[in-house]
Every structure is written in C-alpha cells, then in structure tokens.
Amino acid sequence: MRLRLPPWRAVGSAVLRVLAVWAVGTLTMLLLAAGLPDFRLQSADGDSATRIAVTAAVGAGAFGLLSALVWPLLVRALLLVPALVLGLLVFFLNGSLFWLALRVTPDRGDVNPETAVVVAAVMSAASSATSTFLAVRDDGAYRRRLARLAGRRRRREGTAGPVDDAPGVLFLQLDGLGHEVLREATEGEHPVMPTVAALRAGTHRLTRWRTDWSSQTGASQLGILHGSNHDVPAFRWYEKETGEVMVSNRPSCAAELQRRAVARAGTYGLLETDGASRGNLFSGGARQLALVLSVSARRGRETRSRAGYFAYFSDPANATRTAVSYVAELFREVFQSLRARLRRETPRVPRGGVYPFLRAFVTVVQRDVVVAAVVGDVLGGRASVYADLVGYDEVAHHSGPRGRDTRQVLRGLDRAVRMIVKATEHAPRPYRVVLLSDHGQSAGQTFEDAYGLSLEDLVRAGCGLPVSRRAGRTSSGAEAREAARAALHRPEEPGRSRLTGRRRGQDRPPRGHGPVVLASGNLALVSFPDVPGRMAREAIDARHPALLPALADHPGVGFLLVRSDAYGPVVIGAGGCELRLDTGEVTGGGDPLAPFGPGAADAVRRTAGFPHAADIMVNSRVDPATGEVHAFEDQIGSHGGLGGEQNEAFLLSPLRLSPPVASGELVGAEQVHRVLRRWLREARRTPGVRHAHPLAEARGDDGRTAAGERVG
Template structure:
C-alpha cells in the first residue's frame, strides 16, 4: 500500500511538472493532475500486457514502433479522458510521456536508493502470474552465474575488502566454498565456454584464428563464427541440454531455450517476449537508460581522473568504449537480471548466464582499478537479488558462481616499444630476411594481415574478402598471438621458416617484449624458443635457460596440448611476463588482458555450495564441465549418461 501511495504521489508530481513546462498541455487544478496520474498508471497496467503479446507477434517493427509510441498513446488517452486536463494533439503527449518517464525514473531511484529488496519486489511483481501457474517441485535447480574475467586471487581480495558482501556472506557462513581452477591455453571466454558448456575446449585455439583450409579468419564473438564453432563442439548433450536456459553466452550448451546467446542469435526470427516486455516497460527501460547516461558520465570522470593522477599503465578510452560500458554495465545487466528472474519463476531446471561488464571495464581500466571493482559490486548486488528471487521460485535453487578466466595487467606491447607485433614481423620478414628501412619496406616484404592487434585498425572480421592473398596472418588475443604462413598448407616447420625468413625467429626471441615462441620442428616436434635457450616439449629437454621459467608448472603441458589443436598457428607467440610485477604486454591495446600465459589470467574460480563437491585439482574447462554435469545429475535435474543409454 505504501509503494502504491508513493508511486501515485510521485506520478502526480511528474504530471504537474510536465503540464507546467510543456506547451500544449495544461491542467485546471491539482485534482485534475492527480486524476491524470492515476489514469496513466491504470491504463498502463491494463493495456501493456496485451500490447506486448500483439506487438511481439508482429515482430521487430511492431516492438520498435511500440517502444516509440505505445506509452505516448496511453498518456494521450489518459490526458484526453481526464476532466480538467487539456492536451493539444498527440505530439505534446509524446514528449510528455518521455520526459515524464525520465523524471519518474529519477524520482524512483532517489526514493529507493539504498533500500534493500526493491529490485526483488519489482521482479516478483512482474512475474507474479508464474507463481500461480507453475506447480511447485522439491527437485532443486541450479543457477550458474559466470562473472567474466574474475580471477580467483582478485575474488579473494575483493571479498576480504568488502567489495563482494553477498559472496563474502556465503563463504563466511559456510554455505559455499571457493575453488580455484586452471584455465588451459588459451585463457579466453570462447575456449572456456566451449569447455564449460560443451566439454569441447579443444575446438577453440584462440579468441581469433585463421583456418588455412578455407582461408577464413574466425572470431568467436561474431554470430556466424560462433555458430560454426558450436556445430563442431555440440554432441547434443551439452550442460544445458535437458530443459536448460542459456543467457548472454557465446555458446548455448545445447539449451532448448537460448536467449541473448551469440551462437543462436541468427536463429531468432523476431523479438522474444521477455525483450518485448522490457522495451515496452516505460519505467523499466527508461530507468536503465537514465542509469546508462549516469554510467557514461561516471566513465568520463574516471577516465579523466586516471589522466590527471597519471595512473600507469592506462590507455585512451574512446567514445566507443564509453557507450559500450554504459550498455554492458547497465542495460545488459538489467536485462540479464530480468531474464534470470523470469526463468527462475518459470521453474527452469538449470540456467547459465554470463555477466561481461567487469571483464569489459577491466580490459580498459585494469582488473583491480576502482571502476572495475565497482562493476564487481554491481554483480554482487545481482547475486543478492537472485538469492531473494530463488526463495519465491517454484523450486529450490543452488546458486553457483564461476569465472572463465582471469585478467593480467600491463602496458601494451605498442606502448612499451612503439611498434605493433604485425609491424615487427613485417620488418623481420622483409626481402632477404634482413630488416630494411621503413620507407623501403614496401619492396619485396611479406604481406602481413593483422587481426585484432589494435583497436584503431580493422579487425580481421572487418577485412573484406578472404585474406588468402596475404603471406602471413597475425591473429592476436590478449598477450597471445597465432602466426600463420597462409600460402603454405599444413603446419610450417621451423626449418622451412628459417629458410624462408632467416631473421624472423631470432628477431622475435631477441625482442624484449616477447616471452617465448613455440614452433614445430621436423626432427624434434614442438619446441619453445626463448631469448637464451629452448625447450623441447617431447621430452622437456632444455638447452640454455628454460624459456618457460616463471610461467608456472602447467606451462609445458598447456603448450603440448595446444600443439595438437586444429588450426593452431605455425608460430605461437606469448608476450613478456614479469614475475615480480605480474605484468604482461598485450598485443592488443588493452590494459587488462587474457588469452595467453602469465599472471592471474589462467586462474579462474568456482564458488559453489559445500554439498556439491569438486576434485582436489581442476585443470581445464572440460574438467569443470564434467563436475558441473555431475552436480546436475546429483541434484536430480539431469539424467545420467548411463540411464540414457539404458533408456
């Protein structure tokens, strides 16, 4: 009752302000304003559910049109029906609806700021019909929340520092425990999700790679390429195969319901009901837009603060990132939360959702910087809301929080040395294998295609046509780069590379920004080359100084595995790693990065109920997948493979 009274009073104030400032709308007295506010609310509550169904059936044109004018029409009808209120046509009502929604959103934010449970009550109210229609069950469900890019060491530190109070409470009360696992090379979201959701991380050698057989550059955050990769990963028995829901992931995990998922987005012919409802909710969407503007203003302030304080390392955070941060840290987070709440109230047995906002901010600001930690706090607040929603759901839920990789920090390769990796390779592969002055490089040099090496240059997926005309393709992700000699089929051996480009390998390993280079030899198999030594991976024989020294005890095993992956590079190049500062040097223009070796990027975490146990050691996303599948079988929301074979 109090909530209704507050909403009515705030709506009355908003209608009064709008009538006072907009030409074409006027009211005779305060009672007319109050009546108009009540009519606007009643009409919206009565008509909007039917509008969502009708406009969703029409498709995207209907939803977009509804988003633009539906609330305006409701406001126009309400004002027209209210005695004592005068409106001169539709357009004053159109502007009144948008200005009123913004003012209402700001007012509700001010009134409810700091009050616990506000978001939960809104979500339960929106999904109240499911509470009546979905039969309850005692069989638990599992909700998997992926915090993209959060390393186990940083998670522990943030919990101790009080940045993650919800997770801290779970751990301190003993309901959950934190387990660290090892992300095999490459430590990147597509590879880890291919493992977590499908148990097939070996299908993804990097964030982006080149396929010699087709002349295709593959990038896994593009719908067509992610769908292609999933077709190679899927056996129909992914983590979410039995009634599961995939939300905001790269791959679907074979979920029957796949929402905001990259690999399945092309299969959706029109807007889903949840998205239509979100867009057509004037206050929900407008509130998100208002907070998005606030996030953009905050980003501008925080970027300026880094410059004024001369924080190092840092990067230029241009307008594209400013908009992206607002979209991921507010709009997408709110939409994900709305979808998760609906699926839980529907009683979905298992849901997997990836929250990418921390990872995106950490890329540009640094993984432990204040703005990145603030994003973590926001996700922790989402967990608190989901915990409350779970109490009202038709089935009990186990909440599991995990990450796909961590992040490592450092000034970029180009910031340190004034040259991009593709430019260095171009100079080292110039005619005769001898570096020549830059003005003469065009004559006789190998043509090099860069893929993702700079945010200011076209990514491989933006380069028109097939890159088969290029002699060398350099595909970078974080501080790992895969180099392909595109015109030579198969893996090009060390001996042939040295014959074609005599200065290349020595030039790379001698560069201070390169940690090691892996190449396959005809005689000795995969070899890791460093500045002062080499390591033969077949028998771990080391000549000179071990190039993998400082990269951790699993480095050699990770490289042996990667050497056997389809479409791995002819050369695998990892940047420097300083074990003292824990810094790497990304080949992309990113301050926080992942994909290669060095630092916390290969140390993700798994926070799970104590009743769901894990082995003593978890190496690789495929191993985590097997654990997660076992949990689903244990709680009873998935049949075991043995039962399926018997059936």
C-alpha cells in the same frame, strides 16, 4: 507450490496497492504540470484546483490502465527490433500512451510530444517504485505476485504442472574476474562485494581453477557449457582451408564453434534438461535463451535470443531506470577517463570512440536484462540456469584489473548477485547458487607502448617486409629488419629508405603472401596463408631465416610454439633455448616455459595438437615477480594467453555440493564442465527439502552477514 490466503484479505491488499499507486501517479502528474511549461492540466479558460486534481487523477488512471493492457502487446510485437533501438522506442511508445491517456479528458489536458515522453518516463518510474515498495513491505503480496508470474510462465511454456521439488542450480559467471581479485574483494572489514563475501564466509567454498592456454571467454565458456573446446587456439585465428578469420564473439563463428563442440562431445550441452542460457556466447543446449550470441542471427520461437527483452521492457519503468543509469555510466566513464589523463596515470590506453557507449551497455543494459531474465527463471522454477555478467571484464581491459573504476563495477555486480539470490527465497523450488569465472586478467603495459612497435611490425621486419615508420625507428624494428636483410643477403641499397623498406617491384613479395598476424590479449598467432597446413619450423627458417630469432630474442616475447618435422611441437625461448614437448627434452639452456608456472607445458602441448594451431604462436613475456604481461592489443588488463592471474579463475560453490576435486588441481574448462554436470546430477537426486536461504545462513544473531551488511 500454491499460496493460499483469505480471499477478502488478498483483494483488500490489492485494492489498497492500486489506490496508492494511483495516488502517487496523480501527485506526480500535478507536480510535473506545475514545473513543465509545455504541460498543462486545465482548459485554456482556467479551472479550479479541484477540477485540475480530478483531471490529473483521470489521466493517471487512464495511463496506468493503458500501460497495463497495451504496453506488453507493443513490446512483444517489437521483439525482432535490435536491443538498443528497442530501448529508444520504449520512451516514444510510452510517451504516446501518455498522450493518448490525456485524450480521455478533452479540452482539459495538453502536452507536446517531447514533454509527453518525459512525463511518461517520470510517472512510470514513480509508479513502479511505489508498487515495488508496497509489495516488498507486504511479504504475502510479494509472494503471491511472484507465484502468479511463475505459474503464468509455466503455462506459456506448456509445463503448467507442479514444479519438481528437487533443487535447481544457478550458475552465475562473473566474466574475467580472477581468483585473487575475487578473494581481495570479499575480505576485510568492509568488502567491496559484501553479498559474495557473506556467501563465501557462510555457505560456500572458494576453489581456484586453472584455465587452458587460450584463457578467454570463447574457449572457456565453450568448454564449460558444451564439454569441449578442442581446436579453439585463441580468441581469433586464421583457418587456411577457408581463408577466413574465426572470431569467438562473432555470431556466425560462435554458431560454428558450438556446432563443432556438440559434434565432438556428443551432447547438446550442460543446460539441455530444462535449462536457460542468459547473456552467453553459447546456448549450452538450453531451449530458453536471451542475449545468446550463437543464435542471435537466427529466427524462430525456439531460438530467438531477443525474447528475453520482453520480460524486461514489458515494464516501461525498467526502461526509465536503465536509461538513467546508462547516461550516468556514460558521464562516469568520461570523467574517469579525463581524470586518468590529467593525473598522467600509467599504463593507460585510449578510452574514446565507441568505448564509453559499449561500457555503459555491458555494465548497465546487458546486466539489467540478464538479471531480469534470471530472476524470471528462478520464479518459474527452472532446473538450471547459466548466466554471464560481463561488465567487469570490459572495464578491466581499459582500467586495469584492480583500478578504481573496476571496483565500482564489482559493487554493481554484487548488487546483481544479491538481487538474484534474494529472488530464490520466493521460488517454487530451492536453489543452489554457484558463482564462477571463465578466466582472470593480467595487468601490464601494452607491447606497442613498451617497445614502440606492434607485433605485426616485428613479424614483418623479421620477414624483410615493409613496416611502419614508427616501427622502423625503434631499435627492435631496425635490428629485426637488418637481421632479415643480412640473412637474405640483401644489404640495404644506398639512397633507399631503410625505414619504409621500399624496393624494386621484382623484390616485393607477391600479393597475399604476407603473414597474417592476429592478437588475442598477450597471445598472437602468425600464419602464412600461401602454405597449406601447418608450416614446419624448417620451412619457416628456409623462407625467413631471421624471423624466429627476431621474435624469440625480443625482450617482450616469452616464448614461441612451432612444429618441427624432426621433433614435433617445439617451444622456443630467448638465446636459443628450446623445449621439445613430445620428449620433454630441454636444449640450449633453461626451460622457456619455467616463468609461466606448473602446468604450462601441458597447456601448450594440448594446443599444439589442435588442427588450427597457427604456424607460429607467440606468447608475451611475464614478469615472475608481478605477473605483468604485454598485451598485443590496446589493453592494460588482458587475457588470452599464459602469464599472471589471467590463468587463475574461480569457483564459489555451495558446501552442500560435493567438492570440485577430491585432490589436486582443477584444470581446464572441460574438467569444469564435468564438475558442473556432476552437481546437476546431485541436485536432481536430492530430496525436496526446503533449506534456509543462503544469505540467511551466513547471518549472525543480530541478522547481519559475516561481512557486516544487513540482509533480510
């Protein structure tokens, strides 16, 4: 697609914009020189107002020219620098360019290095804001600029030919946003997410889909992007043959999981044909990558995940805006955390340490870079893009799925979606925009806060091993410990502390023979490293007779999954009730999976067949009335197991695409992958007809969306 306008008009508009930006830069420099004591625009002997203005104009022009010519080269040279370090270097490099610009006017301007950084940042922001304002006001200029960017990108990638007119597909993942929370945020007179509400009311359908037992990003996104999440039993698990703990968001583990999924599925992934992966754990087979964890430790032009930073930091004003927003988010988190403590809000978890910095990074820096990368993909006419916006998930862990803090994050995500959707107006091809989530979140008090001991302490008590003093003082820990001693015929010796469980050296279990307990939200995995393969229930009972009853009968535990030599996979609940998954037989009372809703048995049965399912898999209880669960980590909004809204994700898809399912329920990440693949095939077969913009179709006669927000 080429945009042609009379040459004189295009040149005239460009000259006017340059002059306007130059004038704003000059005025900004004069104001800063008047307000900052360490910055002057006159010689030591003094100058006239006219001479000072000329000095400011020359300095602003030189700074603008250097920023345009030198800045992109500097950023490209620093692509291998970590993101946070690059973000800091941006300011020092920008200040250096400004200091150099002042050297163009000898004996006139003077500024110390620290002030140069401040002046450069303010001037970049002012110039960028002016340029953006004028471009948006002049729609033709805006379209021409975007068309040039698209053509430049295609030439750089060696695909400078015309872009296919078939619609492209954008998949925007709102990490951790459950179906019900999304529905609530898009309803009412003043919805929290007006842009998404407009899509839902006009051009899109909302569909609920049910996650696998491992309701977390590692399993869900691997299945969605690569078509297989086989043998991903949790967010973290222990592999006995290697003695290593696999963690889904560890770069080396993510790379290994991707390799296994590709081998099992037989394809590179959802994005293997002209696709881009932005901000994800896995690549999806895309060659264009930015902030992709599975390739973050690798080097090379084809796999360099940090290349997306170039598109963002090549404009120094981006760094300025992001830094200001980052600092504001830091202060916002400190204030919100302090307010929660003063109000004695419950449940509550610690929010100090590095968390404020992590929250600011994912809700500001990562969001901004991912959005910029996606906008660049749209302008370049990429056929398919999958991007993950993770801010809501991180904040909801600490503030709850429906907290005041999370509503603020949802508004920010809505603005990000709006920016991306608006960019499709200027793309060289039409786009289908699909919003989806990988899981939801379930609220609830942590297991340790509710019962005074961690699950690891409970497991160790059930095994007759030493536990922490706090755990020993709780009724759960003491009862489990005494039950274990009675079962092992080891009554407590007089004078010994039953809190610490200290015993003679010969009674202490050999080093390394203790259980490994790993938490993934409200799902925990217990493994015995010294027993090769899956340890059978019979062997567990023989070795630790009190362990399974202590776990199953605990009020905070919903059910256990073990493997029996006699009956295969067995789900154990309180009071001796059991469900034998191979036959469906229930013994000892009711079905232990009944409180977890329909489909729970199928989800647990599938995981029971994974080679790396743990010796004992523990799922917390769920409150049938409220859907609350108990996380085995410090999270008041959690996901990873069964129970509540964590298992209810969403798909918000255009009506022009076929319905996700003809009938019944959409279950599992692998089935979602098949749906998305079908939509990509449908888009490629669609004739290249320009359709109205998705937000425009949701407007009423007065140009307002169904949610009442002005768009245009």
